[in-house]
Amino acid sequence: MAEERQELDEDDLAMQRLDAVLSAVEAGDAAGVDALLEPLHAADIADILEQIGASDRAALLALWHGGIDGDVLSELDESIREEVIGALPETVVAEAMRELETDDLVDILEDLEAPAQGKILDALEDADRVAVEQALAYPEYSAGRLMQREVVVAPEHWTVGEAIDFLRGADELPYQFYHVILTDPRMHPTGYVTLGRILSSARKVKLCDIVEDGFRTVEATEEEADVAYIFNQYHMISCPVVDDAGRLVGVITIDDAMNVLDEEHEEDMLRMAGVGDESSISDRVLETTRLRLPWLFVNLLTAILASLVISQFEDVIVKVVALAVLMPIVASMGGNAATQSLTVAVRALSTRDLTGANVSRVIWRETAVGLLNGVFFAVVMGLVSAFWFQDPSLGLVIAAAMVVNLVVAGMAGILVPVMMERAGVDPALASGTFVTTVTDVVGFFVFLGLAGLVFL
Amino acid sequence: MAEERQELDEDDLAMQRLDAVLSAVEAGDAAGVDALLEPLHAADIADILEQIGASDRAALLALWHGGIDGDVLSELDESIREEVIGALPETVVAEAMRELETDDLVDILEDLEAPAQGKILDALEDADRVAVEQALAYPEYSAGRLMQREVVVAPEHWTVGEAIDFLRGADELPYQFYHVILTDPRMHPTGYVTLGRILSSARKVKLCDIVEDGFRTVEATEEEADVAYIFNQYHMISCPVVDDAGRLVGVITIDDAMNVLDEEHEEDMLRMAGVGDESSISDRVLETTRLRLPWLFVNLLTAILASLVISQFEDVIVKVVALAVLMPIVASMGGNAATQSLTVAVRALSTRDLTGANVSRVIWRETAVGLLNGVFFAVVMGLVSAFWFQDPSLGLVIAAAMVVNLVVAGMAGILVPVMMERAGVDPALASGTFVTTVTDVVGFFVFLGLAGLVFL
Numbered sequence: 045m046a047e048e049r050q051e052l053d054e055d056d057l058a059m060q061r062l063d064a065v066l067s068a069v070e071a072g073d074a075a076g077v078d079a080l081l082e083p084l085h086a087a088d089i090a091d092i093l094e095q096i097g098a099s100d101r102a103a104l105l106a107l108w109h110g111g112i113d114g115d116v117l118s119e120l121d122e123s124i125r126e127e128v129i130g131a132l133p134e135t136v137v138a139e140a141m142r143e144l145e146t147d148d149l150v151d152i153l154e155d156l157e158a159p160a161q162g163k164i165l166d167a168l169e170d171a172d173r174v175a176v177e178q179a180l181a182y183p184e185y186s187a188g189r190l191m192q193r194e195v196v197v198a199p200e201h202w203t204v205g206e207a208i209d210f211l212r213g214a215d216e217l218p219y220q221f222y223h224v225i226l227t228d229p230r231m232h233p234t235g236y237v238t239l240g241r242i243l244s245s246a247r248k249v250k251l252c253d254i255v256e257d258g259f260r261t262v263e264a265t266e267e268e269a270d271v272a273y274i275f276n277q278y279h280m281i282s283c284p285v286v287d288d289a290g291r292l293v294g295v296i297t298i299d300d301a302m303n304v305l306d307e308e309h310e311e312d313m314l315r316m317a318g319v320g321d322e323s324s325i326s327d328r329v330l331e332t333t334r335l336r337l338p339w340l341f342v343n344l345l346t347a348i349l350a351s352l353v354i355s356q357f358e359d360v361i362v363k364v365v366a367l368a369v370l371m372p373i374v375a376s377m378g379g380n381a382a383t384q385s386l387t388v389a390v391r392a393l394s395t396r397d398l399t400g401a402n403v404s405r406v407i408w409r410e411t412a413v414g415l416l417n418g419v420f421f422a423v424v425m426g427l428v429s430a431f432w433f434q435d436p437s438l439g440l441v442i443a444a445a446m447v448v449n450l451v452v453a454g455m456a457g458i459l460v461p462v463m464m465e466r467a468g469v470d471p472a473l474a475s476g477t478f479v480t481t482v483t484d485v486v487g488f489f490v491f492l493g494l495a496g497l498v499f500l
Numbered sequence: 501m502a503e504e505r506q507e508l509d510e511d512d513l514a515m516q517r518l519d520a521v522l523s524a525v526e527a528g529d530a531a532g533v534d535a536l537l538e539p540l541h542a543a544d545i546a547d548i549l550e551q552i553g554a555s556d557r558a559a560l561l562a563l564w565h566g567g568i569d570g571d572v573l574s575e576l577d578e579s580i581r582e583e584v585i586g587a588l589p590e591t592v593v594a595e596a597m598r599e600l601e602t603d604d605l606v607d608i609l610e611d612l613e614a615p616a617q618g619k620i621l622d623a624l625e626d627a628d629r630v631a632v633e634q635a636l637a638y639p640e641y642s643a644g645r646l647m648q649r650e651v652v653v654a655p656e657h658w659t660v661g662e663a664i665d666f667l668r669g670a671d672e673l674p675y676q677f678y679h680v681i682l683t684d685p686r687m688h689p690t691g692y693v694t695l696g697r698i699l700s701s702a703r704k705v706k707l708c709d710i711v712e713d714g715f716r717t718v719e720a721t722e723e724e725a726d727v728a729y730i731f732n733q734y735h736m737i738s739c740p741v742v743d744d745a746g747r748l749v750g751v752i753t754i755d756d757a758m759n760v761l762d763e764e765h766e767e768d769m770l771r772m773a774g775v776g777d778e779s780s781i782s783d784r785v786l787e788t789t790r791l792r793l794p795w796l797f798v799n800l801l802t803a804i805l806a807s808l809v810i811s812q813f814e815d816v817i818v819k820v821v822a823l824a825v826l827m828p829i830v831a832s833m834g835g836n837a838a839t840q841s842l843t844v845a846v847r848a849l850s851t852r853d854l855t856g857a858n859v860s861r862v863i864w865r866e867t868a869v870g871l872l873n874g875v876f877f878a879v880v881m882g883l884v885s886a887f888w889f890q891d892p893s894l895g896l897v898i899a900a901a902m903v904v905n906l907v908v909a910g911m912a913g914i915l916v917p918v919m920m921e922r923a924g925v926d927p928a929l930a931s932g933t934f935v936t937t938v939t940d941v942v943g944f945f946v947f948l949g950l951a952g953l954v955f956l
Contacts, residue, residue, distance in 0.1 A: 055856055062857040085714060087733045095858040121853075211700040220737070221696050222678060239695035240677050244667040258541060276762065277543045279755050281676070299735050302758050306732065309765040310847060316769075317843035318836060325848045325862050332865065333872040336840050340833060340873055344881065347832040355825045361817070368824040369811045372831065372940070376803040377796060380774060380933070384792050387773035391766060392781045397577075400511055401518040402551040406781050409788065416789040417796055425800070477836070484828070 086115035138167030188264035191294030194218040205247030275301035346481035357492035378449035378483030385457025414454025418447040445491035542571035594623030644720035647750030650674035661703030731757035802937035813948035834905035834939030841913025870910025874903035901947035
């Protein structure tokens with residue numbers, strides 16, 4: 045309960061802060077806005093910008109444009125980042141961009157339209173612009189886009205003392221680094237040493253004698269989802285990135301991997317629900333409608349398919365209207381069981397717990413679970429229907445349909461995503477709609493078909 | 501395409517490896533098993549154990565029991581960890597446990613039943629046992645359970661040189677650490693310095709002059725989900741944990757936070773689909789059936805509710821059987837639109853993008869999106885139905901029902917999870933079932949009710 049209260053307090057605090065900011069904006073009180081936002085972390089400022097309406101946002105930016113910096117732009121959800129960048133004077137944007145590391149710059153630039161992108165690129169210093177352009181030359185969602193190009197390297201033969209002297213003398217070091225990467229003379233990484241190991245070893249110890257076990261690199265063209273998997277699977281903190289010749293070109297750190305993992309999660313969840321790549325609750329009404337409509341349209345087509353099945357049995361429905369009352373139950377139970385099975389499968393595919401090695405075992409398992417639950421609900425619903433409509437035959441019909449549909453649900457829930465994965469399609473992509481189409485069609489067909497045999 | 505091929509290759513490789521291990525197990529070839537497993541990362545060995553059947557697993561462990569170590573046990577999914585620990589000789593388990601850091605030990609022990617827990621605790625060295633028991637005294641899913649107790653601290657007044665000399669002389673340091681935490685004489689943390697800063701600063705620099713901005717601590721009783729949020733929001737790498745008197749008791753590192761984030765996401769996804777806390781695809785058939793059945797039962801009750809609505813309109817269905825054909829379309833579109841809205845809401849609640857500050861704006865947005873999509877699909881489905889059944893009135897009835905149901909879907913999709921959150925219930929918990937119940941009931945009622953007015 046204490047936890048509960050604390051969380052509510054935090055939410056209240058955030059609301060009070062937001063109210064205070066909005067009041068200051070309405071009063072045109074630039075100093076007040078400054079005073080309220082200045083102590084906040086960039087991520088919290090970005091949250092405020094995301095949570096207010098577009099007109100308040102424009103008013104706030106007009107009052108506070110000198111205050112916004114690269115970190116805030118970097119934290120902003122991409123759905124409103126473009127709007128915010130558009131609302132700010134070019135000099136403010138250029139200044140904000142110059143503060144950022146190349147990986148954050150790339151992250152912002154890749155989402156922008158070409159003209160906005162070009163304007164910002166022109167405003168960068170030459171070295172940064174070249175670095176960003178090189179990163180943008182890698183495919184979208186690749187390790188090359190994700191990595192930071194600032195790396196800390198040392199020749200293999202150096203000692204701890206030499207490394208420390210080099211670090212102390214370095215002009216500029218990355219904002220965050222956790223390892224010193226050892227390279228051979230051709231810049232091929234051969235291992236890395238944690239900073240903790242360097243700090244706790246004597247100056248004369250050779251770096252190559254204290255490298256970490258299980259050293260791995262990733263190629264710059266590798267997909268970022270694979271990189272995130274490697275970080276998660278092998279508990280890595282940072283990972284050197286190499287080009288196709290095996291030369292070191294950058295490093296990816298765990299916070300980037302964590303971000304990717306989070307985005308992959310979001311994508312899975314939204315795609316399964318047929319929300320596509322809707323980016324956030326800050327999207328506008330028209331944009332959201334446009335993004336959701338195609339998925340609903342697919343659902344409409346599949347629903348019409350199910351209706352076509354029903355229309356084949358109009359004569360039996362007219363004769364036994366109880367069928368119309370009960371048929372949504374068969375379809376609903378099938379859809380629900382299929383969604384259970386599907387969700388477990390999509391999750392297991394994305395964590396790579398479901399592979400070619402165990403897929404047949406899992407298919408068998410889901411079918412068996414479907415059968416057991418099918419039998420249970422067949423008995424329950426058979427009895428309920430027989431008593432409700434005073435008709436034992438109706439009970440038998442719904443019981444049989446329930447068993448068949450729940451077995452099919454279990455199998456479809458696993459087979460559809462597995463086949464999508466094999467075909468190179470994201471198994472989360474609207475698979476919910478496909479799977480429930482199967483259970484709707486099978487459910488209506490078996491239930492009404494059996495009823496036709498029994499009652500006509 | 502190259503990426504695609506590479507991924508398939510990795511999957512093939514994993515399958516070949518698994519086949520080779522299974523062949524060696526069947527042949528009773530202990531040396532072969534050893535040779536195959538020895539070069540693998542503990543996480544990959546755990547994956548193999550998870551992907552084979554229970555009898556193969558038992559055979560493998562019997563052949564290889566000397567090879568299994570603490571890291572493998574720590575990587576194993578909890579659904580089979582208990583089985584594996586039970587199958588191993590006690591001495592092997594005790595030996596494996598002694599290798600682990602306290603946070604990994606706690607992670608394993610908290611999932612075990614009391615007798616197995618006691619046995620392992622007895623086998624630990626005194627210092628470790630006390631540390632683990634202290635951690636277990638914190639509530640489940642709290643920062644206290646998550647943290648490692650091994651911390652690297654320095655007095656505020658130390659210089660870089662003093663810190664380096666201390667680290668070089670230390671008997672034992674944590675396996676991973678990224679900061680030196682500064683404390684006052686009463687062990688209250690006052691800031692921290694990154695190892696990179698220490699390494700790149702001159703020996704005479706004072707630690708308190710190079711501390712990081714935005715220093716934060718968390719309380720040991722804080723929920724782990726909140727801790728993960730803080731790591732993600734503020735891009736932290738490690739975070740000191742304090743007791744209720746503000747004294748340093750441990751530290752949480754980003755890999756632990758990443759794990760929690762991953763588990764929270766899995767929980768959201770599974771709970772939304774009504775799969776409850778099913779832990780993995782390694783669960784057995786009976787266990788899985790038992791876990792899924794209650795959710796299907798809830799769905800059955802809500803489906804019966806929808807059927808009761810339909811049964812009120814039997815007379816109009818008998819008269820216009822096209823209603824039975826079309827009514828699942830209205831329900832299906834409502835359910836789908838509601839799931840879209842719900843998924844975005846659950847996701848936004850869990851990332852805290854949806855708060856008291858913007859909830860009314862988002863409710864309005866979802867309602868407006870529902871209205872726009874409702875109008876679009878009303879026109880489409882109205883025309884389709886009018887032509888299909890050669891009956892313009894039927895087209896008007898379904899069009900009206902579509903608009904109402906899609907507006908209700910948008911509102912229910914956001915209101916249900918928000919109200920659950922306010923009531924202190926996880927908004928992901930089977931909210932899919934509740935929301936589609938609303939759209940089923942409303943859809944059937946409006947469609948059949950209007951039809952009754954028009955056709956009777």
